[in-house]
Amino acid sequence: xxxxxxxxxxxxxxxxxxxxxxxxxxxxxxxxxxxxxxxxxxxxxxxxxxxxxxxxxxxxxxxxxxxxxxxxxxxxxxxxxxxxxxxxxxxxxxxxxxxxxxxxxxxxxxxxxxxxxxxxxxxxxxxxxxxxxx
Amino acid sequence: xxxxxxxxxxxxxxxxxxxxxxxxxxxxxxxxxxxxxxxxxxxxxxxxxxxxxxxxxxxxxxxxxxxxxxxxxxxxxxxxxxxxxxxxxxxxxxxxxxxxxxxxxxxxxxxxxxxxxxxxxxxxxxxxxxxxxxxxxxxxxxxxxxxxxxxxxxxxxxxxxxxxxxxxxxxxxxxxxxxxxxxxxxxxxxxxxxxxxxxxxxxxxxxxxxxxxxxxxxxxxxxxxxxxxxxxxxxxxxxxxxxxxxxxxxxxxxxxxxxxxxxxxxxxxxxxxxxxxxxxxxxxxxxxxxxxxxxxxxxxxxxxxxxxxxxxxxxxxxxxxxxxxxxxxxxxxxxxxxxxxxxxxxxxxxxxxxxxxxxxxxxxxxxxxxxxxxxxxxxxxxxxxxxxxxxxxxxxxxxxxxxxxxxxxxxxxxxxxxxxxxxxxxxxxxxxxxxxxxxxxxxxxxxxxxxxxxxxxxxxxxxxxxxxxxxxxxxxxxxxxxxxxxxxxxxxxxxxxxxxxxxxxxxxxxxxxxxxxxxxxxxxxxxxxxxxxxxxxxxxxxxxxxxxxxxxxxxxxxxxxxxxxxxxxxxxxxxxxxxxxxxxxxxxxxxxxxxxxxxxxxxxxxxxxxxxxxxxxxxxxxxxxxxxxxxxxxxxxxxxxxxxxxxxxxxxxxxxxxxxxxxxxxxxxxxxxxxxxxxxxxxxxxxxxxxxxxxxxxxxxxxxxxxxxxxxxxxxxxxxxxxxxxxxxxxxxxxxxxxxxxxxxxxxxxxxxxxx
Numbered sequence: 001x002x003x004x005x006x007x008x009x010x011x012x013x014x015x016x017x018x019x020x021x022x023x024x025x026x027x028x029x030x031x032x033x034x035x036x037x038x039x040x041x042x043x044x045x046x047x048x049x050x051x052x053x054x055x056x057x058x059x060x061x062x063x064x065x066x067x068x069x070x071x072x073x074x075x076x077x078x079x080x081x082x083x084x085x086x087x088x089x090x091x092x093x094x095x096x097x098x099x100x101x102x103x104x105x106x107x108x109x110x111x112x113x114x115x116x117x118x119x120x121x122x123x124x125x126x127x128x129x130x131x132x133x134x
Numbered sequence: 135x136x137x138x139x140x141x142x143x144x145x146x147x148x149x150x151x152x153x154x155x156x157x158x159x160x161x162x163x164x165x166x167x168x169x170x171x172x173x174x175x176x177x178x179x180x181x182x183x184x185x186x187x188x189x190x191x192x193x194x195x196x197x198x199x200x201x202x203x204x205x206x207x208x209x210x211x212x213x214x215x216x217x218x219x220x221x222x223x224x225x226x227x228x229x230x231x232x233x234x235x236x237x238x239x240x241x242x243x244x245x246x247x248x249x250x251x252x253x254x255x256x257x258x259x260x261x262x263x264x265x266x267x268x269x270x271x272x273x274x275x276x277x278x279x280x281x282x283x284x285x286x287x288x289x290x291x292x293x294x295x296x297x298x299x300x301x302x303x304x305x306x307x308x309x310x311x312x313x314x315x316x317x318x319x320x321x322x323x324x325x326x327x328x329x330x331x332x333x334x335x336x337x338x339x340x341x342x343x344x345x346x347x348x349x350x351x352x353x354x355x356x357x358x359x360x361x362x363x364x365x366x367x368x369x370x371x372x373x374x375x376x377x378x379x380x381x382x383x384x385x386x387x388x389x390x391x392x393x394x395x396x397x398x399x400x401x402x403x404x405x406x407x408x409x410x411x412x413x414x415x416x417x418x419x420x421x422x423x424x425x426x427x428x429x430x431x432x433x434x435x436x437x438x439x440x441x442x443x444x445x446x447x448x449x450x451x452x453x454x455x456x457x458x459x460x461x462x463x464x465x466x467x468x469x470x471x472x473x474x475x476x477x478x479x480x481x482x483x484x485x486x487x488x489x490x491x492x493x494x495x496x497x498x499x500x501x502x503x504x505x506x507x508x509x510x511x512x513x514x515x516x517x518x519x520x521x522x523x524x525x526x527x528x529x530x531x532x533x534x535x536x537x538x539x540x541x542x543x544x545x546x547x548x549x550x551x552x553x554x555x556x557x558x559x560x561x562x563x564x565x566x567x568x569x570x571x572x573x574x575x576x577x578x579x580x581x582x583x584x585x586x587x588x589x590x591x592x593x594x595x596x597x598x599x600x601x602x603x604x605x606x607x608x609x610x611x612x613x614x615x616x617x618x619x620x621x622x623x624x625x626x627x628x629x630x631x632x633x634x635x636x637x638x639x640x641x642x643x644x645x646x647x648x649x650x651x652x653x654x655x656x657x658x659x660x661x662x663x664x665x666x667x668x669x670x671x672x673x674x675x676x677x678x679x680x681x682x683x684x685x686x687x688x689x690x691x692x693x694x695x696x697x698x699x700x701x702x703x704x705x706x707x708x709x710x711x712x713x714x715x716x717x718x719x720x721x722x723x724x725x726x727x728x729x730x731x732x733x734x735x736x737x738x739x740x741x742x743x744x745x746x747x748x749x750x751x752x753x754x755x756x757x758x759x760x761x762x763x764x765x766x767x768x769x770x771x772x773x774x775x776x777x778x779x780x781x782x783x784x785x786x787x788x789x790x791x792x793x794x795x796x797x798x799x800x801x802x803x804x805x806x807x808x809x810x811x812x813x814x815x816x817x818x819x820x821x822x823x824x825x826x827x828x829x830x831x832x833x834x835x836x837x838x839x840x841x842x843x844x845x846x847x848x849x850x851x852x853x854x855x856x857x858x859x860x861x862x863x864x865x866x867x868x869x870x871x872x873x874x875x876x877x878x879x880x881x882x883x884x885x886x887x888x889x890x
Contacts, residue, residue, distance in 0.1 A: 028766060030602070033601055034602040036601070038602075059772060059793065059794065061798060062801070062860050089790075090791070090794060094794065097862070097863060097866055098859055098863070
């Protein structure tokens, strides 16, 4: 039986004021909720920006993507910029189709995401960040 | 007993049974209970069998008879059924004695042919075992003298005391008396039911007394104070459970060589509500007509034939003929029943029955009581309520149109077929909704002052604590919670519609429950409480508007039923939005998601079951796969389709698109069909330039009454919601997407071309 939580769990760490969350290999409801939980935890702990890294994520489904909108909402409410990194082409296409890209920025990899956030000096407005990066 | 005689009966030989033992399904426990009466060490003195109409009680008793007969050297089984044709008490008593002696001697001589072709009483004396000869001869002689006398009571007692006499001479029997409701119309001075009750309680012989459940005890009491039947066990014989009914349909299809599909098998079970009698009649009719049963149309054709002219038609006809021998009265009765059935609630006042049937009370009340006992209507002192069983109603409607309105038969047949065919998907949808319901009623019935974590009944708290947490981590979390709720002790739980019928307009019966209980001891007014619980149909977190509507509805039910103190409990599969939770807290209502309900159920009753079967493979370029819903099994499908797509050299990007489309299709199937087997069926067909993927699941997608009513509200919430994107994605990822309508729902077919 395939069981996502046995393969690559959601992890997170903190890099200065930025919370970095590493998504598992399949973005579905449960792993999406875990990402959301981690994001909220980092925001509560005072992080001023978030990076969700999809380096290990091969497949995504629409429920998982829909939960990412919850992450975007949470980040917006906290006025914390959010960057998705290491998103593969297929996931990027789905993010685009489902409208996530209007609210979050994409970075090639984690270090690029951190650099972006440092460059904009953690501007409080996400729209500013998205505008600057696109 | 000689070896030669032992060989006459093979273990599977049927004597009275009409169904092959291997096709007699779902009654093994009851069979065991009956055959356990045979040993003289049996704890029980007998059994009362309260049977639902057409639940196969007679066949159960006949199968029990055959089993007992084959236990050579043990107690002799005697099966006697009161018939509708018998007129007098003395005729029935005489036939009982004859049946008793012929079956006793048949068993003791191991001569089953005597059972179905009994020798005369005189011949039976000669055929009796030497050990029995003397008492049998004396009994027959005494009987011959009594039958020409005028003492009816003495004759009846002589006949029915024969088993006790035999036992006292070493011939132990198990007496099985069937169709006791037919005693009612026997004429004579003796209250036969009462006599049988007396004999069965005082003779040192086990009796099995069987009759329709609404009339058995009344008949046995014979107008006297109810007997206690001390030492008797009770069997409540209902229609078959769904799994057993499905097995029965499959076995009969196999035996009768009738082609069948899973979908039609389930439809047949629903059409006849698991009644073995009707199911068998239906399958025999299909065999007789050399019909296959692979589509809903096939089934409904046979169904209509049966209602208008087959065994099912004859069964209802014979009941009505028996109740109203006069043709004119029978026509009036059909008209009256039909009219009452079309009234709101299916009710009509007794006074209307008296006037329209023009019967005196001494004729009218037995007629109404007989309809009540046969469960064709319920007699409630001042009104009659016609049974809602669709088979009976279909028969009534057709009979009315043919016999009373004298419409052309072809028109009635065509209309009935069209109507029942239109109803078939709804019947299945209702079944699926029922099967998919969360089981509130059963859960409430288990409430018995247990203490549970408060978060199980407060969605907002649960979500706050356990959102995104591993399932196995939740259990310890719940164990560690200190805020606990003591559940009430529920003493009665029923569907909300039983208390407040208008609820049926907005909610399936099994999704709303009313439970009466006490939230503390002792049993006092102040501790009395009623829980009103509902399962809201919502694919996502239920919003404030829907939640408010349901809070208002339940509160209204509470007030209109006069409940002094009540608690609301709302359950939504995905829980409740923050705004809805706020409202629930304001209203002091409990709230749970499916997950919470599962956890609560596991805590109250730790046993959970599941299990089903799979399918096969056909063409060489076609692959089939069946996966269970849930547990990320769509990943298995995605990896499989990847391997298949590679065979056609699809580029990596296209393979990724196919995988994602398939994942969405699987999620869609799991989320949107009320699947009875919780499986997703997939077919992958490779053609020279394309891959065709078909995804289907059993279950019908229909708007539930809840949806119909709350549509506006839900639509608003859906707009703001973030689900329902699957199909949009699939259309973007694949080249062609189409829905194929099938009997049992919809099937999604997706095509990806190699070069496009």
